[in-house]
Amino acid sequence: MKGENLGKGDQTDFLTVSFSSPDMIGHSMGPNSVEVEDAYLRLDKNLEDLFAKLDAAIGKNNYLVFLTADHAVAEVPQYLKDNRVPAGNFIDLKPFKDELNGYLQKQFPGKILVESVYNNQVFFNQDLFVGDHEAPALIYSSLPN
Numbered sequence: 001m002k003g004e005n006l007g008k009g010d011q012t013d014f015l016t017v018s019f020s021s022p023d024m025i026g027h028s029m030g031p032n033s034v035e036v037e038d039a040y041l042r043l044d045k046n047l048e049d050l051f052a053k054l055d056a057a058i059g060k061n062n063y064l065v066f067l068t069a070d071h072a073v074a075e076v077p078q079y080l081k082d083n084r085v086p087a088g089n090f091i092d093l094k095p096f097k098d099e100l101n102g103y104l105q106k107q108f109p110g111k112i113l114v115e116s117v118y119n120n121q122v123f124f125n126q127d128l129f130v131g132d133h134e135a136p137a138l139i140y141s142s143l144p145n
């Protein structure tokens with residue numbers, strides 16, 4: 001805060017801080033894990049320290065705080081399996097990508113739709129349907145019910 005001279009000028013300052021650890025831990029360990037509990041206890045302490053520094057530097061009640069989150073997290077696959085919910089892990093993603101592209105080839109012959117699979121996300125080739133005004137209707141009508 002010192003290096004940015006926050007609260008020292010005539011203009012409104014805007015400070016953004018991202019705490020990514022809970023997201024990363026939640027995705028890998030699950031929302032009910034002791035690791036997530038530990039991460040939130042530590043985050044609570046970090047926020048306490050940040051607010052104390054803001055109080056000292058800018059003055060109590062002289063700043064506004066917004067706390068947001070980008071999303072929630074699903075249970076880990078093993079928890080779901082233990083509770084008889086169909087789930088699984090993608091260990092080797094290349095076979096999954098190849099199988100998914102094979103399935104999509106039946107709907108869209110000659111097009112390799114899946115560019116990559118990374119971090120439990122499927123990335124599609126966005127350029128394949130540029131200028132094809134029928135593509136959205138084809139995609140939605142070909143999805144299984």
